[in-house]
Amino acid sequence: MKKFVFSTIAILFLISAGRVTAGDISVGSVTPLTGKLAVYGEGFQQAMLLAADEINAAGGIKGNSFKIVFEDNNSTSKGSVSAIRKLITIDKLPLIFGPASSSNFLAVCPIAEDNKIVLLAAESAAASISKCGSYVFRVFPSDLLQGVGVAELTKSLGYKEVVLTYVNNDWGVGLAEVFKTEFTAAGGKIIDELPHAEGKTDYRSEILRMKSQHPKAIVNLTYIKEGATILKQAYEMGLKVQWLMGSASKSAKLIDLAGKASEGVIGTYPTFSQETPQYKSFKAAWEKKYPGKKTPVFGEYNYDMVKLTALALESASSNSSDDIREALLKVSKGYIGTTGDKSFDENGDVNASYGQWTIKDGKISDYK
């Protein structure tokens, strides 16, 4: 028994040695490469790698090559905790990119804070992340902003009464709460409110219940898969309403899955102009590195996160996390990435403006 434990530990350390070569400047990343979020994780990873390649092509950081050590978190909070502990202790990295999904991110927050490790998020939106601590930053706007955005969109389209449905997880519930407060405060009425479970294949009962309220518009805060399934089944069941959605379902994949049922959907998204030189160069670089692949959901944010990190590492006076933290705050001021202004406020949050998207003729376009 003892022997077994010790030999296992010995093997663990033997293998781990030499993963971070001298002369590299490395940061860690807890990424969902397996499990239910793996669909997204792959895209995040590709976007981050794209940024890393560019940094290295431009001479690396202070003459050293830049490297990201990826750790899988199995899309679970347990896996995230294990992964970040490993990155902190074994790889001794001062800066780590946190896991996607707010619940997993919230699980690692205290660990980063305790260990004084800089933690960055590129796609975790929960409002409570703002309160995580001084070492936690995110380049993605908080739900607070997005919830307000959807409420404003609904009002601006003239809908006074809506049915609200949302995916029953941390993200969906958080967003729905903000929307509800905003919308009702502005005199709107929510006729019926129903969460839908994540990852189901049959939402007909839920749709029927929405349909029974005869709404003119339904606010559906959900993901791609769930969104597509709902749109499809609603179409089959003859439910004709104006669908209002959030940013997480804004994807070409939604159109692939739902086909003509997705036609006419209007949604909001934290906008950034696709006309900026930053975005154009990102787009070009992406198409060069991953020809034929669509840019992934939140890919731009991951890309910006890595780029911003490199800048901070370059200007930091040492490789300690405190110095990096200082540098990060400094370089972010006025930094314009592909996704716009990334200046961190005192909570480590960024501001964003919200745009509106719609699906027309099988294509995502801006709604005007």
Added chain:
Amino acid sequence: MDYLYHILIIALIYSIFAQSLNLELGFTGLYNFGHIAFFGIGAYASALLSLSGVPIPVAALIAIGLAGIAGAFLALPTLRLSGDYFGIATLVFAEMVHLLFLNERDITRGPMGLPNIPRPDWIGTGVTSLPLLLAVVFFAAAVTFILLRIITNSPFGRSLKVIREDEFVAQALGKNTFLIKTKAIVTGSAFAGLAGVLWAHYITYISPSDFTLQETILVLLCIVLGGKGTHWGPVIGAFSIIFFAEFIRFIPIPSEYTRFVAPLQGMIYGFILVIMMLKRPQGLISESRGQRTTNA
């Protein structure tokens, strides 16, 4: 070093969890496939109580008690069922508990989970807390081990084994098998609750997705692999499985293949379960050997 502490803590918590299921499954022959529910009840109860200001030791004790009571709640109606029906009933029970965690949002915050679960002041939250935490968890695991060993070696423990071998014989010997089985489930659930309490205050964040069928299968695997109905079996099983899972991290796998890791791991776990049943149903250490260690 704290990565190692972390793995040891997790392995010890799982060993407590596995031992608690072993009492039911290994020693008494009750196929409880919903054991994760009690782990979850312990975790949620302790987290919610301590978040609302109850001192942590008190919260923990109440949580363990609640898990035990929930065990009784499950046992009373379902114990009359024969083996596989009991299995289904427990599985369904766990799914129902999971749905409650997920949807009783006013209490559990639903899928948002419970962040910032406190730890006792003397343990603290920083890196320095890890050795202390390890000591606490080790102490809990040792207490569990010793208590369960005392229980299973007592006359009560022997009754459990008689029930496992032949319930009718046990009844013929004048034993109140229903009461004995209920006690076994309540004890097992309380220890699962203990594991859950430790988990909640260690990770400091829990959400419903931590308590699913997947975890039940993992802990079932720990027991079957180590040797059900033995004292060391679940401990060895838990350490093997947790270390194996962490070990995989260190295998350099090109990123385009990482998506195959988790399914392969799952297939290996499933395969081990099947092969163990076919070739070595008693597990790595068999019950008689376990007995010898006991007497030594």
Added chain:
Amino acid sequence: MTGYYTQLIVNGIVAGSIYALFAVGLAMVYGVFKFINFSHGELITWGGYLALMFSSPPIALPLYLAVIPALLLTVGIGLAQDCFVFRPLRQSNPISILIASIGLSYLLRNGIRLFWGSDLQSFNLPLSTGIIFGDIYITRIQILMVLSALLFFSILYFLLTRTLLGKSLRAVSDNIELSSIMGINMRKVTWTIWILASVFAGSGGILLALDTSLDPMMGMNSLIKAFAAVLLGGAGNIWGALVGGLFIGITENLSVAFISPDYKDFISYGLIFILLLIKPRGFFGIAGGVR
């Protein structure tokens, strides 16, 4: 408003007829071999995914043809389950068989994840609004589902009551020892049971996948529903499974009108719980008592 309830009931009938298809195999295996096969759910999932594989590139058979090799392979998996796991374990204690079936289910489910990933998949069928009867919408696939269930049940009924093989099967589920004394060919009956269980589960899986989409957990979720159906209707009668399935389907769909859809699954789980309490001896084989 009545349209709302009628629509819920129609949806319940559709869901229920599929649950019933799953229930039959589960109950038949239980009836003869006396164990609950947790990996029955994986036959459902594999049926669906295999049909997807044969109907998409590079094989790209038309769907109605793709069903054939898909079902054949599902039957292969079913027979392999028996051959490599359950037959060697037939004399072991029940807990070993149960754990083995859980292990097998986990193995097969992760096999799906390995080959097809955890992501939702779907047959990209052309989308169309359902056929409208009054204010009830029903899609062609849904009609197909109900009709297939009826067809399968009729075939099963014919088999069990009109053929010697079917009667032998019922005899075996009644009394396995007496059957061997009578000289019934056990191997033939065993094969028949696994083939029937696999075909029913596989076809149900394909239909379910056509109607909605595929994900690796679909089998496990349906298995619990099927179990509820068997418990409810299982007076040892195939019609019991059908009625049980329909009841579960309708109840859980109707429940959405009154409680949060999140608790939809809670209904069938709760029903299992209550049913087990009412009849703790559970159900008998599906094959007995058909006339």
Added chain:
Amino acid sequence: MLLKLDGITAGYGREPVLTDISMHVEQGEIICIIGPNGAGKSTALRTIAGQLIPTRGEVRFKEKNISAMSIAQRGERGLVFIPQGMNIFPNLTIIENLEVAGTLLNDKHKLSHAIKEVLEKYPVLNKKQHSFARELSGGERQLLALSRSILLKPDLVLLDEPSLGLAPIVVDMIFDQIIEIGKSGSSVLLVEQNARKGLSISHRGYVLELGRNRLTGTGQELLESDEVRQLYLGG
């Protein structure tokens, strides 16, 4: 000689239930095995039927060693076993029971003839042919079980406790049927708790005690034997 047991030792676990049992059955005979509870009567029958493989000794049927054959193989050779208690399929109809019972015939045409014969012989069954067997009375069930001997026309019928749980008047009817079976050309080897009744219709009998041969003789001899009288017939 139709059946011959030679020094049979058999049992379920390590301890043998039968030790060195020998007996034989001739063509056309009705033979009854009696003995107290636990004497090994049913075990002996199961060993002959093929449910148990003897650890020592031989079962010879029609001059051939059948010890290693399966029940079905023995059945095809003309050795039919009708067990005690649950010897019909309650959830099958009468007709279906007969069809399944005739599995060993392996011939549809012959089977339908044989079934017709049974139904003619037992009008009670004919009347209820489409009812489930679970709806039959105890005596009717026993008749249904016995009808296998008519269906298969075996050389030897092994009957385990045919009178079990039946009312006395029904028992008489069943024993009349057993005599009929004997007359129709099948030999019968039966195990019977009701020793007086069993021996009264038998040509010969064997008395077992603690798994060993104790006595043997003609039915009449045994009925009159003081030992048997004292032991099993209540003085």
